[in-house]
Amino acid sequence: MGPRHGTDMSESAFIAQLRAIATHPAARGLADDCAVLDVGGDTLVLTHDTLVEAVHFLSTDPPASVAWKLIAVNLSDLAAKGATPMGALVSYCLQGDPTWDAEFAAGLTHVLETFGVGLWGGDTVKQSPSVLGCRMFGATLIGKGGALVPSRSGAREGDELFVTGTVGDARIGLLHARQTPSSMSPFVEAYRRPQPQLAAGQALASSVTAMMDVSDGLLIDALRMAAASGVAAMIDLDSIPLSAIADGIGYGNDRIARINAATAGDDYQLLFTSALPLPPLPCPVTRIGQMVHGQGLRLHDRAGDVPLPASLGWEH
Amino acid sequence: MGPRHGTDMSESAFIAQLRAIATHPAARGLADDCAVLDVGGDTLVLTHDTLVEAVHFLSTDPPASVAWKLIAVNLSDLAAKGATPMGALVSYCLQGDPTWDAEFAAGLTHVLETFGVGLWGGDTVKQSPSVLGCRMFGATLIGKGGALVPSRSGAREGDELFVTGTVGDARIGLLHARQTPSSMSPFVEAYRRPQPQLAAGQALASSVTAMMDVSDGLLIDALRMAAASGVAAMIDLDSIPLSAIADGIGYGNDRIARINAATAGDDYQLLFTSALPLPPLPCPVTRIGQMVHGQGLRLHDRAGDVPLPASLGWEH
Numbered sequence: 001m002g003p004r005h006g007t008d009m010s011e012s013a014f015i016a017q018l019r020a021i022a023t024h025p026a027a028r029g030l031a032d033d034c035a036v037l038d039v040g041g042d043t044l045v046l047t048h049d050t051l052v053e054a055v056h057f058l059s060t061d062p063p064a065s066v067a068w069k070l071i072a073v074n075l076s077d078l079a080a081k082g083a084t085p086m087g088a089l090v091s092y093c094l095q096g097d098p099t100w101d102a103e104f105a106a107g108l109t110h111v112l113e114t115f116g117v118g119l120w121g122g123d124t125v126k127q128s129p130s131v132l133g134c135r136m137f138g139a140t141l142i143g144k145g146g147a148l149v150p151s152r153s154g155a156r157e158g159d160e161l162f163v164t165g166t167v168g169d170a171r172i173g174l175l176h177a178r179q180t181p182s183s184m185s186p187f188v189e190a191y192r193r194p195q196p197q198l199a200a201g202q203a204l205a206s207s208v209t210a211m212m213d214v215s216d217g218l219l220i221d222a223l224r225m226a227a228a229s230g231v232a233a234m235i236d237l238d239s240i241p242l243s244a245i246a247d248g249i250g251y252g253n254d255r256i257a258r259i260n261a262a263t264a265g266d267d268y269q270l271l272f273t274s275a276l277p278l279p280p281l282p283c284p285v286t287r288i289g290q291m292v293h294g295q296g297l298r299l300h301d302r303a304g305d306v307p308l309p310a311s312l313g314w315e316h
Numbered sequence: 317m318g319p320r321h322g323t324d325m326s327e328s329a330f331i332a333q334l335r336a337i338a339t340h341p342a343a344r345g346l347a348d349d350c351a352v353l354d355v356g357g358d359t360l361v362l363t364h365d366t367l368v369e370a371v372h373f374l375s376t377d378p379p380a381s382v383a384w385k386l387i388a389v390n391l392s393d394l395a396a397k398g399a400t401p402m403g404a405l406v407s408y409c410l411q412g413d414p415t416w417d418a419e420f421a422a423g424l425t426h427v428l429e430t431f432g433v434g435l436w437g438g439d440t441v442k443q444s445p446s447v448l449g450c451r452m453f454g455a456t457l458i459g460k461g462g463a464l465v466p467s468r469s470g471a472r473e474g475d476e477l478f479v480t481g482t483v484g485d486a487r488i489g490l491l492h493a494r495q496t497p498s499s500m501s502p503f504v505e506a507y508r509r510p511q512p513q514l515a516a517g518q519a520l521a522s523s524v525t526a527m528m529d530v531s532d533g534l535l536i537d538a539l540r541m542a543a544a545s546g547v548a549a550m551i552d553l554d555s556i557p558l559s560a561i562a563d564g565i566g567y568g569n570d571r572i573a574r575i576n577a578a579t580a581g582d583d584y585q586l587l588f589t590s591a592l593p594l595p596p597l598p599c600p601v602t603r604i605g606q607m608v609h610g611q612g613l614r615l616h617d618r619a620g621d622v623p624l625p626a627s628l629g630w631e632h
Binding site (some may be wrong): 015018026032040044047055071086101105125127128 | 326327329330331333334336337338339340342343346348350351353354355356357358360362364366368369370371372381402405406407408409410411412413414417418421422425428429434435436437438439440441442444445452454459470562584586625
């Protein structure tokens with residue numbers, strides 16, 4: 001419900017119309033990816049993401065990987081809050097194809113077991129013949145927050161900007177999977193089976209001023225964080241971390257490759273700001289820039305200022 | 317995820333496959349309509365229902381009433397737990413039609429305000445052109461449970477069986493709305509804008525042995541409660557409460573009319589069992605039968621035993 005899924009006017013208008021009833025503190029003004037609820041001295045973090053065929057996954061993706069992605073993208077939102085996942089409610093529409101349904105259920109079992117998440121409920125619906133073949137799946141994930149639950153709006157002037165892991169592999173994977181659906185390359189795996197950065201999020205939660213996951217593209221998500229925080233983001237393109245395999249096949253090391261990586265979606269890394277020394281982390285982390293006075297996004301590399309690309313990421 | 321939406325083999329197989337990972341007490345074995353989570357001394361009740369066009373609502377239903385129904389059917393699940401609603405996460409797919417979207421948002425605002433429910437978040441997604449026109453909406457509702465949170469499996473031999481309000485109006489409304497979508501009759505309103513029995517559920521929660529909402533038909537839901545509880549349900553058809561308006565237009569007063577009312581869905585009344593005197597209730601309540609030794613469902617009326625109809629309700 002937050003701005004994560006784009007700046008399309010119709011969506012903005014839709015959310016603006018609803019903001020008047022989002023006054024409860026748990027809603028965080030609909031400006032975040034999760035609801036944060038204080039209950040009986042504990043903090044619950046709740047999030048819901050829906051995946052739509054041909055928007056969030058490919059029609060040719062295996063059902064088990066669609067189930068993985070459905071849970072993983074929600075876990076990534078919990079990771080950005082430093083939350084520990086507890087349970088899931090899953091909305092599944094039966095496909096009228098027992099094989100597809102069984103493979104999805106097996107994939108759902110696998111991903112929930114992998115991350116220690118309980119299946120608490122949800123809804124299984126049939127489709128009408130009039131919409132048969134519509135693949136749209138939802139999940140609500142419930143997690144437990146720590147003492148501090150970061151938002152995307154807390155970045156301050158002078159904070160350094162970091163990203164975990166590497167970005168851009170999923171973009172290459174999407175291109176591969178479109179061309180060769182049977183491909184099992186590490187890039188295709190990165191696209192189909194993102195790894196939510198739960199341990200990093202938990203380790204970081206009390207050291208960051210703002211945190212969010214990179215789902216729609218590093219640049220667009222950094223711009224959203226800057227806008228929510230009332231500052232500008234200044235990013236050094238040369239510092240954007242590409243994976244060794246992407247570097248190895250010649251996708252890295254030039255301005256266009258790094259812009260491509262930084263404007264693609266589905267990375268599910270954590271983007272965060274901090275003014276403190278970072279705690280020990282279970283994954284690589286890279287300083288990619290700084291928050292500064294002003295608004296918007298500024299790019300540079302070793303050759304100087306870099307004009308903003310026409311698209312900063314996915315808006316869906 | 318519970319048995320509420322039918323006994324279709326494919327759905328049963330799907331849920332059976334998932335039951336192995338539903339071991340957390342909050343899941344209640346996927347045999348209930350809500351998850352029930354003890355957290356910090358409080359009890360949270362969580363439920364998710366998805367509405368599908370041409371299955372749960374008509375293509376001609378006004379967008380505002382689709383929004384009403386989306387929230388109301390989830391509130392009805394909370395009502396059956398005696399819970400007080402707190403907040404909602406809503407999954408909405410933009411229709412590519414600003415008027416439809418705006419009317420849905422207005423309807424969502426109205427229903428959430430009517431029941432004092434906060435909008436806490438959710439997800440707004442665009443559709444791909446390949447599935448454009450697919451109307452499938454989800455909502456997760458979060459409520460606070462009382463000291464006792466009834467399940468559907470607690471009915472015992474000898475308990476009396478009750479239903480709140482009246483049943484069957486929504487069935488007539490569905491027939492009317494199919495024929496004349498512009499109709500605004502009370503029957504059509506009953507179909508499009510069900511009234512969750514929240515106050516009754518809260519009043520009843522500590523006096524019942526089992527409780528659930530009547531969403532798919534009084535008979536099928538009574539059979540589900542009996543099966544979950546390991547007893548048989550014996551129902552007196554003559555006692556099934558029809559509304560005065562339904563009686564007034566000649567739908568009542570005969571066996572077929574009462575069977576029609578008791579096998580139609582969308583009533584959203586509360587069905588419950590109790591062996592205690594009932595507390596004061598904010599709505600009419602009718603004793604319709606008793607739980608007895610055995611299994612299954614038995615019907616009778618003043619003329620004697622009544623054979624079970626071929627369909628006991630909706631299975632979707």
